Amino acid sequence: MTTGVRRRMGVEERRRQLIGVALELFSHRSPDEVSIDEIAAAAGISRPLVYHYFPGKQSLYEAALRRAADELAARFLEPHEGPLGARLLRVMGRYFDFVDDHGPGFSALMRGGPAVGSSTANAMIDEVRDAAYHQILSHLDVQQPPARLELVVRSWVSLAESTALIWLDGRRIPRGELELQLVHDFAALAAVSAAYDQEMAAIVLRMLADEPADGPFGELVDRLGALLPLVPSPRLG
Template sequence: MGTGVRRRMGVEERRQQLIGVALELFSRRSPDEVSIDEIASAAGISRPLVYHYFPGKLSLYEAALKRASEDLAGRFAEPHEGSLGARLLRVMRRFFDFVDEHGPGFSALMRGGPAVGSSTTNALIDAVRQAAYDQILSHLGVTEASARLELVVRSWISLAESTALIWLDGRRVPRAELELQLVHDFAALTAVSAAYDADMAALLHTMVKDEPADGPFAELVGRLISLAS
């Protein structure tokens, strides 16, 4: 019969445990609503011991946010296989997986939370946006974006963020529809820009030339044609 003696955690192991517990709680409720006492209870330790590893809730929130931001940034990594439309759709599905799993925390981060406006928070958010931006350029086969392309890609990333926030407020639109719509939005933004710039027109041609008949971009064209007829 076992003695039930609990193994003592090392410093870094305990820190990582607390970050994981905090992230789980922040995923269910806004960080403003989660107390240090709740975090300590969920981790099975005392409140003073939490403060031994983190000076306060803000520092613990920032540590949890760092882990979450690294996870979110990784959702934009996608193998260069298949058409661009199919790749973007897979990325959007993983992005919304994250939003679905971490709704309150994601909303608090983007709309305001205990660390909003801090240099740490801003740097983490910027890092996620830059990771997404770099991934999209990679899939487009572009190493240095023109001013118009940068505008399109960064605008689309902002659109994905705002769409996710609106969706979280009641989830009134089916998630799968929004994922596909955001892929269509990327194509639409590129098409509008292509009407003003020859380089963007060439990029648009490259994007759609290998798109299969049942791919996301082809579906958008079909929908637009049916509306015009």
């Protein structure tokens, strides 16, 4: 008969383990509902040992948020190959993968959870939004965005975030439809802005130049085209 011997972890390895355990628990329940005792039990260590590595729940919570924020920001990384519409659709697929897998954790990250008012948590949220913003600009091949483009991209990032949060409350709309709708939302926001500004119009025309008819942006044109005959003509004069 052999006796199992628990391997002693180094400081950084133990910290990574605790962060992973906390993130897993926070992904299935609100951080407010998860106790240090539960985290300790899931990690197979004592409560005092958790406090040896983290001063308190807030510290561990913010470390878990840091990992979640880094992972979420990475979901916007996408090779600059192929039409933009298809790229954005893949990004939305990975984004909603994260939302689906880490529902309460995603809500806690974006809404603040027990860290409401924490400058650290708020800074992490801003980092995720900023990373998404700069990734979209890089796909548009724009280094110095005009004011209207900045407004479009930042508005769209906020829209994706709020859409995901609302979707989590019941998942009443099929996820795939929302992912495609958000890609269409980006095109629609850009198109409306292009109607007001020549610089934006040039960006949108360049954006659409390589889009196939059967891609996400082409599908939006088809959907709008099917809707137009049903729209009453405006009365002028």
